[in-house]
Amino acid sequence: MKPYSALLRMRFIALLQYRTAAAAGLATQLFWGLIRVMIFEAFYSASPNRQAIPMNHAQLVSYVWLGQALLGLLPWSIDREMREKIRTGGVAYDLLRPMDLYFQWYFQAIATRTAPTLLKSIPLFVVAGCFFGLKPPTSAPALVAWLGMTVLALLMNCAFSCLISISMMWTISGEGISRLAPPVVYAFSGMMVPLPLMPAFMQPLLNALPFRNMVDVPFRIYSGQIPATLHHVIPAALHTTAWTAALLLSGRLMMQCGLRKLVVQGG
Amino acid sequence: MAHIEVENLRRTFQIAVRNPGLSGAIRGVFRRQSEEKVALDCISFQVEKGELCGFIGPNGAGKSTTIKILSGILVPTSGRCEVAGLTPWKHRIKHVQHIGAVFGQRTQLWWDLPVTDSFDLLRDIYSVPQEVYKQRRDNLIDILDLTSFLATPVRQLSLGQRMRCDIAAALLHGPSLLFLDEPTIGLDAVSKLAVRSFVRQINQDLGVTVILTTHDMDDIEALCRRILVVSDGRILVDGSFEDLRRRASAGRRLTIDMVKAATLDLNGLPGVQITTTNAGRCVLSFDPIVITPAELIREVTARVEVADLFVENAPIEEIIANLYAGGSQ
Numbered sequence: 001m002k003p004y005s006a007l008l009r010m011r012f013i014a015l016l017q018y019r020t021a022a023a024a025g026l027a028t029q030l031f032w033g034l035i036r037v038m039i040f041e042a043f044y045s046a047s048p049n050r051q052a053i054p055m056n057h058a059q060l061v062s063y064v065w066l067g068q069a070l071l072g073l074l075p076w077s078i079d080r081e082m083r084e085k086i087r088t089g090g091v092a093y094d095l096l097r098p099m100d101l102y103f104q105w106y107f108q109a110i111a112t113r114t115a116p117t118l119l120k121s122i123p124l125f126v127v128a129g130c131f132f133g134l135k136p137p138t139s140a141p142a143l144v145a146w147l148g149m150t151v152l153a154l155l156m157n158c159a160f161s162c163l164i165s166i167s168m169m170w171t172i173s174g175e176g177i178s179r180l181a182p183p184v185v186y187a188f189s190g191m192m193v194p195l196p197l198m199p200a201f202m203q204p205l206l207n208a209l210p211f212r213n214m215v216d217v218p219f220r221i222y223s224g225q226i227p228a229t230l231h232h233v234i235p236a237a238l239h240t241t242a243w244t245a246a247l248l249l250s251g252r253l254m255m256q257c258g259l260r261k262l263v264v265q266g267g
Numbered sequence: 268m269a270h271i272e273v274e275n276l277r278r279t280f281q282i283a284v285r286n287p288g289l290s291g292a293i294r295g296v297f298r299r300q301s302e303e304k305v306a307l308d309c310i311s312f313q314v315e316k317g318e319l320c321g322f323i324g325p326n327g328a329g330k331s332t333t334i335k336i337l338s339g340i341l342v343p344t345s346g347r348c349e350v351a352g353l354t355p356w357k358h359r360i361k362h363v364q365h366i367g368a369v370f371g372q373r374t375q376l377w378w379d380l381p382v383t384d385s386f387d388l389l390r391d392i393y394s395v396p397q398e399v400y401k402q403r404r405d406n407l408i409d410i411l412d413l414t415s416f417l418a419t420p421v422r423q424l425s426l427g428q429r430m431r432c433d434i435a436a437a438l439l440h441g442p443s444l445l446f447l448d449e450p451t452i453g454l455d456a457v458s459k460l461a462v463r464s465f466v467r468q469i470n471q472d473l474g475v476t477v478i479l480t481t482h483d484m485d486d487i488e489a490l491c492r493r494i495l496v497v498s499d500g501r502i503l504v505d506g507s508f509e510d511l512r513r514r515a516s517a518g519r520r521l522t523i524d525m526v527k528a529a530t531l532d533l534n535g536l537p538g539v540q541i542t543t544t545n546a547g548r549c550v551l552s553f554d555p556i557v558i559t560p561a562e563l564i565r566e567v568t569a570r571v572e573v574a575d576l577f578v579e580n581a582p583i584e585e586i587i588a589n590l591y592a593g594g595s596q
Contacts, residue, residue, distance in 0.1 A: 002391055002394060003391055003392045003393075003394065005391075006387075006388055006391030006392060007388070007392070010377060010380060010384065010388045013380065013384060014377060014379040014380055017379060088373065089373065090373055092335070092340050092370060092373070093368075093370075093373070093375040095338075095339065095340045095359065095363075096338060096339075096340070096363050096366070096368055096375070097363065097392050097393075098360045098361070098363050098364045098392070098393060099360065099392065100360070259342070260342055
């Protein structure tokens, strides 16, 4: 395990160097958050029957701010470094390590998602909590369940982003998938519009897909809209874990095929 | 048993064929054609423990492909290959514990991290015990003279500094086999010399088997006791530097500086040709078996007034170029 955790640690060290990027990201996310809160504000106040909306306004505001704070955990793009590595043949050095290639990439994905998010989310929680209506979790169990679900979501997100990276073993450029994946992840996870506000006919689909567990479920547990009881949390956790396992397995299978046909580019 | 055993190794690539021009491109939309390119055409060789072998060959000859297969990165189409009893692509994880590699054109160090951090990371990746690691690292830092830029992020290093760090990084886990793919590419003269003397040192002192590819004949001449010339996926020559010279041509050069520019009359001198003439300087090529150097010099000094002259072997670049040309016919 040590080699993998070392990889994680180093990526952390490297990514934490980019303080300016984190500050700029923080400003962007604050700005976006404000706009989104205002848009929903307009919808809510224009709605003739406010009671019928399946999510109250306070919950919605928390949902939006959580989304802004934890945006970086979403697998909505191919890691830049990964792309470069596959395009230029840096993969060669990955293969020279006495480690499983899939888990090298997986741990790298975890680090790439976690490090910058940690750096940005803490100040964002503070600012949004003090000034813009982000409420603390409704109860201690809600806090624990939210944290747990966020960790599970992270593990699933990384399995998903690995799958995308591995697809580059065939496409090499990754241009297509990196345009296709973000809107899908955005829409189906609830990052764009909270899923309870989506039409009823879409709910079965949204429930089956893995994306809901990335955003919607943990956020609603946080704000108490999904009660933090075992009855609710366990099925959600199982759903996430099952999808993680499926993504992980298919990623590994794909990688095995990919390695057989791999051509490391360049002399 | 030999350290490396390669038997009938073959690797082909599928390459899409595109017809030139717009009409060709349109045809390509409807009908894909691909052709098979042979990168390695059934090569076989063995390398003993502690050897220092040089691979040379023109671009695209199959040198890098060979190294990639030997290091477990690339799977061959067919053939057998064992390194220290392991098949690289089947036992990749176990195999790479015992090898180090430097691909001159890319770095294995972490771009954003100081060199020492990269080294520490490699220690953890290869699970090198701290005591062993410390001793090995300090030794490498000492020999390669890395102290002054250990704390610098890799992206800020000069090419020569980076290459030295890369070589150190490839040796931190104490590999018994080292691949160097164009280790002196782009380096200045001083760095080249430093890299060469270091490679010789680890080969002699630590007994590390070294496989080197290069385009720099001076690398080969300075380092390698054994040379494999690869061209078109085949091994043309496998032998010592002298073998190579003997095999390619026995030709010698006589360079003459004349006091006054004049045309040299070659009548009655068998097998002698003028290679270049330039003002007062004239270069003759001759075969020492047909005409001895002494005889030729006597004849030349009798015919023109000579200021200076010297005899040398044909430059190795030319020998190699002849070999390549012969190989691709």
